[in-house]
Amino acid sequence: xxxxxxxxxxxxxxxxxxxxxxxxxxxxxxxxxxxxxxxxxxxxxxxxxxxxxxxxxxxxxxxxxxxxxxxxxxxxxxxxxxxxxxxxxxxxxxxxxxxxxxxxxxxxxxxxxxxxxxxxxxxxxxxxxxx
Amino acid sequence: xxxxxxxxxxxxxxxxxxxxxxxxxxxxxxxxxxxxxxxxxxxxxxxxxxxxxxxxxxxxxxxxxxxxxxxxxxxxxxxxxxxxxxxxxxxxxxxxxxxxxxxxxxxxxxxxxxxxxxxxxxxxxxxxxxxxxxxxxxxxxxxxxxxxxxxxxxxxxxxxxxxxxxxxxxxxxxxxxxxxxxxxxxxxxxxxxxxxxxxxxxxxxxxxxxxxxxxxxxxxxxxxxxxxxxxxxxxxxxxxxxxxxxxxxxxxxxxxxxxxxxxxxxxxxxxxxxxxxxxxxxxxxxxxxxxxxxxxxxxxxxxxxxxxxxxxxxxxxxxxxxxxxxxxxxxxxxxxxxxxxxxxxxxxxxxxxxxxxxxxxxxxxxxxxxxxxxxxxxxxxxxxxxxxxxxxxxxxxxxxxxxxxxxxxxxxxxxxxxxxxxxxxxxxxxxxxxxxxxxxxxxxxxxxxxxxxxxxxxxxxxxxxxxxxxxxxxxxxxxxxxxxxxxxxxxxxxxxxxxxxxxxxxxxxxxxxxxxxxxxxxxxxxxxxxxxxxxxxxxxxxxxxxxxxxxxxxxxxxxxxxxxxxxxxxxxxxxxxxxxxxxxxxxxxxxxxxxxxxxxxxxxxxxxxxxxxxxxxxxxxxxxxxxxxxxxxxxxxxxxxxxxxxxxxxxxxxxxxxxxxxxxxxxxxxxxxxxxxxxxxxxxxxxxxxxxxxxxxxxxxxxxxxxxxxxxxxxxxxxxxxxxxxxxxxxxxxxxxxxxxxxxxxxxxxxxxxxxxxxxxxxxxxxxxxxxxxxxxxxxxxxxxxxxxxxxxxxxxxxxxxxxxxxxxxxxxxxxxxxx
Numbered sequence: 001x002x003x004x005x006x007x008x009x010x011x012x013x014x015x016x017x018x019x020x021x022x023x024x025x026x027x028x029x030x031x032x033x034x035x036x037x038x039x040x041x042x043x044x045x046x047x048x049x050x051x052x053x054x055x056x057x058x059x060x061x062x063x064x065x066x067x068x069x070x071x072x073x074x075x076x077x078x079x080x081x082x083x084x085x086x087x088x089x090x091x092x093x094x095x096x097x098x099x100x101x102x103x104x105x106x107x108x109x110x111x112x113x114x115x116x117x118x119x120x121x122x123x124x125x126x127x128x129x130x131x
Numbered sequence: 132x133x134x135x136x137x138x139x140x141x142x143x144x145x146x147x148x149x150x151x152x153x154x155x156x157x158x159x160x161x162x163x164x165x166x167x168x169x170x171x172x173x174x175x176x177x178x179x180x181x182x183x184x185x186x187x188x189x190x191x192x193x194x195x196x197x198x199x200x201x202x203x204x205x206x207x208x209x210x211x212x213x214x215x216x217x218x219x220x221x222x223x224x225x226x227x228x229x230x231x232x233x234x235x236x237x238x239x240x241x242x243x244x245x246x247x248x249x250x251x252x253x254x255x256x257x258x259x260x261x262x263x264x265x266x267x268x269x270x271x272x273x274x275x276x277x278x279x280x281x282x283x284x285x286x287x288x289x290x291x292x293x294x295x296x297x298x299x300x301x302x303x304x305x306x307x308x309x310x311x312x313x314x315x316x317x318x319x320x321x322x323x324x325x326x327x328x329x330x331x332x333x334x335x336x337x338x339x340x341x342x343x344x345x346x347x348x349x350x351x352x353x354x355x356x357x358x359x360x361x362x363x364x365x366x367x368x369x370x371x372x373x374x375x376x377x378x379x380x381x382x383x384x385x386x387x388x389x390x391x392x393x394x395x396x397x398x399x400x401x402x403x404x405x406x407x408x409x410x411x412x413x414x415x416x417x418x419x420x421x422x423x424x425x426x427x428x429x430x431x432x433x434x435x436x437x438x439x440x441x442x443x444x445x446x447x448x449x450x451x452x453x454x455x456x457x458x459x460x461x462x463x464x465x466x467x468x469x470x471x472x473x474x475x476x477x478x479x480x481x482x483x484x485x486x487x488x489x490x491x492x493x494x495x496x497x498x499x500x501x502x503x504x505x506x507x508x509x510x511x512x513x514x515x516x517x518x519x520x521x522x523x524x525x526x527x528x529x530x531x532x533x534x535x536x537x538x539x540x541x542x543x544x545x546x547x548x549x550x551x552x553x554x555x556x557x558x559x560x561x562x563x564x565x566x567x568x569x570x571x572x573x574x575x576x577x578x579x580x581x582x583x584x585x586x587x588x589x590x591x592x593x594x595x596x597x598x599x600x601x602x603x604x605x606x607x608x609x610x611x612x613x614x615x616x617x618x619x620x621x622x623x624x625x626x627x628x629x630x631x632x633x634x635x636x637x638x639x640x641x642x643x644x645x646x647x648x649x650x651x652x653x654x655x656x657x658x659x660x661x662x663x664x665x666x667x668x669x670x671x672x673x674x675x676x677x678x679x680x681x682x683x684x685x686x687x688x689x690x691x692x693x694x695x696x697x698x699x700x701x702x703x704x705x706x707x708x709x710x711x712x713x714x715x716x717x718x719x720x721x722x723x724x725x726x727x728x729x730x731x732x733x734x735x736x737x738x739x740x741x742x743x744x745x746x747x748x749x750x751x752x753x754x755x756x757x758x759x760x761x762x763x764x765x766x767x768x769x770x771x772x773x774x775x776x777x778x779x780x781x782x783x784x785x786x787x788x789x790x791x792x793x794x795x796x797x798x799x800x801x802x803x804x805x806x807x808x809x810x811x812x813x814x815x816x817x818x819x820x821x822x823x824x825x826x827x828x829x830x831x832x833x834x835x836x837x838x839x840x841x842x843x844x845x846x847x848x849x850x851x852x853x854x855x856x857x858x859x860x861x862x863x864x865x866x867x868x869x870x871x872x873x874x875x876x877x878x879x880x881x882x883x884x885x886x887x888x889x890x891x892x893x894x895x896x897x898x899x900x901x902x903x904x905x906x907x908x909x910x911x912x913x914x915x916x917x918x919x920x921x922x923x924x925x926x927x928x929x930x931x932x933x934x935x936x937x938x939x940x941x942x943x944x945x946x947x948x949x950x951x
Contacts, residue, residue: 002148009145013223021226025361032366035450038373041458045378082376089373114215122212128196128205 014115022111026104030097037093042086049078136247136255136302136310143252146227149220158221165214172207179203227252231309232355247310250351254312261296262315263323271312271347278343279335280588280632289329297323316344335590343589346573367449374458378495383486387469388462391441391499407435410558411443417556418531419453425525425532427503429541430560433610435571436535437463439560440499461533463499466506476514483510483520491530503534504544518551525554539799568596568609575613576620583624587616590633595619598640598648604765604803615640645724646766646806647688658721659685669717670710671875671912672868675831676703676859680714683856684722684808698722699808700789702774702852704837705861706817708911712770714861715810719768722808728767730760734811735776742778750797758796766806774811775846782851785811789854811855815846821909824863831860864911866902872912873901876919884927888938897923900949922949 034040110117176195183194195204228249247255250271259265266272267286276286302318304310320327320340330340359365417426428436444461446452452459473482490496500506510517524530534555536545545552563571569592576587599612606614619639623631637649647655658665662681670677680701687698703711712731719729737746737756748755754762760769774782788794792805816837820830823837830837838858842849852858864872877893884891904922905915926948930936
């Protein structure tokens with residue numbers, strides 16, 4: 001291995017192809033969080049009853065006010081439960097996505113300086129232990 | 132700029148050198164170690180900071196600058212720097228190593244990468260000028276040839292020989308596209324004649340070579356694809372957690388269903404099989420219909436219907452399917468246990484309504500019902516019209532169905548109900564062709580190789596696919612090929628075989644079926660070359676007939692004949708008692724190791740109006756004589772006695788059987804007759820042959836005239852007679868022949884008597900008597916058997932019963948014994 005050629009090739013890659021690769025993988029991770037939490041599906045069904053559980057219509061020809069009150073209560077409750085649980089997951093997933101986004105920005109920023117920074121950090125560490 | 136191989140190779144040089152100096156596996160372990168130390172030191176540093184901050188009463192990082200705090204913090208920084216450095220090298224290496232992988236594995240990300248793959252860079256960057264040597268001394272090339280069945284030693288010997296070199300500089304790179312190792316192997320094969328001759332000398336054709344190369348690289352590509360855990364394809368395999376909350380739960384369905392993954396027979400339909408993709412595209416088209424978006428998959432049992440549904444569900448999960456399918460859950464209804472638990476009309480009706488209502492309210496469920504017509508029938512047996520109950524759900528947008536059926540059931544039970552049929556879009560899954568079967572087998576073989584520590588060569592896989600198709604009569608392709616492979620692999624492992632070659636497979640198939648397969652072996656070679664003599668041991672005279680039969684059978688065994696036909700098909704013409712049946716028996720003995728492997732059908736029994744029904748079954752209760760015989764003896768001689776007496780539809784049926792080697796019985800099942808020798812005997816033209824013989828002419832010299840007169844007589848149609856491999860004339864027996872037959876018959880009797888403890892003396896007296904009394908040219912040798920029974924056997928019986936014979940005593944006959 002010719003070290004000079006290696007370093008030249010590496011640096012060329014580090015500031016060109018690598019950036020595209022990082023962006024793509026970063027995109028995959030963001031997609032993964034949203035996919036695993038089913039965030040968009042949860043947003044779409046935010047006010048649906050919990051696990052679609054609900055009371056149906058009464059049998060034909062029967063008029064029972066109690067039945068209507070009962071099913072209205074249950075259906076409302078189910079929608080509230082569904083809304084709350086989904087909101088928690090949506091919020092959590094959005095938080096994680098934000099975290100991944102911020103980490104990504106930090107990573108990319110560090111990537112730009114990494115070839116030099118790692119040497120500085122390494123020798124800084126060495127200086128610290130020899131204190 | 133015109134791309135050049137040299138420049139493209141240079142792109143990989145540094146990554147390949149890095150791999151040589153600092154291999155992947157070492158990098159991985161160093162990274163694990165550094166992950167651990169960096170995190171541990173990071174926490175240690177935090178503890179120092181917190182401790183110090185508590186001591187001084189305010190947050191301060193000063194603890195990291197003095198004493199042991201500074202030491203831990205310093206080591207942390209060094210460890211972090213090393214970790215990042217190693218990661219940078221890994222990213223760099225991966226970026227080169229996985230370059231263009233999307234364009235090879237098609238994992239949803241279209242790639243327009245140009246140039247050459249990492250493997251090509253690896254092979255060509257090793258400093259060889261000779262392209263052939265560069266490839267075939269590399270690990271990839273050795274593996275490719277190993278898959279062809281060519282050993283490393285043979286390759287080395289070839290490469291060290293003085294040859295005309297194909298220079299690396301000659302490799303051309305197209306302006307567009309990506310050069311993979313498969314392309315390079317094909318280029319070398321095409322341009323290095325000495326190499327392709329070397330390959331051919333090992334019995335490897337261009338097609339087999341290409342198959343072996345593709346298989347080798349496919350395994351590498353798949354490993355590569357699977358190791359890329361950060362790809363969208365691999366990340367998408369994790370089950371989404373929130374989906375169940377977006378949709379409902381179908382409690383009843385949970386109890387009576389199972390995951391599609393546990394139902395597929397073999398997960399074989401890799402993303403590269405165009406055939407499966409085409410079928411899945413059809414399913415997607417059905418599922419995006421505005422109305423009646425349900426699919427019915429029609430295909431024989433074992434063609435992989437469930438695998439296609441599984442691949443369909445994978446596409447949905449990976450986000451590769453159309454938007455209307457996002458979030459759909461595919462479950463297989465366990466119809467057996469559902470009906471068993473709901474075993475009366477009311478219970479089943481309510482159960483089905485509840486089940487489907489719940490599933491419908493879930494909103495994202497696709498129910499798979501395997502063997503749909505059978506399910507409807509089981510419900511009907513309890514008095515439930517399941518199709519009627521399902522109708523409203525089939526029409527619903529919130530619930531979808533995928534059903535499967537075999538073609539026969541589909542035609543008889545589904546197509547006959549137009550209202551039900553209208554609710555489904557049909558997808559026909561045909562039996563895959565040989566090439567698709569081979570790619571399915573490759574997947575299964577790779578899994579078996581890992582399990583049993585053996586290696587399958589590509590020719591072995593090819594032979595498994597061909598043999599299963601040709602010699603295994605039960606089941607359908609590709610299932611029977613997969614099953615055959617499933618038997619070969621453990622068998623090879625048990626016998627200590629490391630490399631499964633085609634010869635090994637032939638041997639296994641021969642042992643399993645009793646049919647000689649593969650190259651002709653020594654003992655069989657003698658038998659085939661001297662087939663005339665072998666047959667003459669049983670059949671007297673009939674020189675021309677025996678010669679013609681022997682020729683056909685040798686061609687058949689040498690593999691020159693069309694494989695998609697019976698092993699041999701003959702029509703024996705001639706009067707009764709001239710050796711037609713005896714010849715059939717002799718063929719059964721020679722080719723199928725026993726006379727018992729001859730099935731005889733008296734075709735005069737199949738002359739009435741119901742002949743065909745009795746012959747191939749009525750589709751309900753009776754299986755039919757022919758399917759039954761072929762099932763009992765798939766490998767043997769099928770003797771059709773007096774075929775001219777059978778009804779015309781039966782003649783038509785044999786037109787197809789002789790032509791294709793298969794036919795469809797009344798139940799719609801394909802029956803294989805390719806492992807049989809079909810012999811039809813006929814008395815048609817016997818009188819002409821007899822008259823010719825009386826005039827002293829050889830009927831074989833005027834064969835065409837005899838055939839013409841049979842056709843003119845309307846007994847057989849010319850296209851029917853033309854289908855046979857041979858129309859064989861049996862001449863009437865002359866006195867000499869009769870004498871030889873008499874001797875054979877008597878020696879058989881002698882053997883039987885000997886078993887009883889006596890000795891029959893066979894001399895001229897007996898032979899002359901038998902010929903004299905039994906010779907009737909019109910009936911051939913047949914009357915002799917009756918004479919032998921009436922005059923000789925009876926007299927011996929009398930002697931034994933009268934007690935005049937002692938054990939071991941000789942039995943003599945004199946002329947006076949036969950005087951009336």
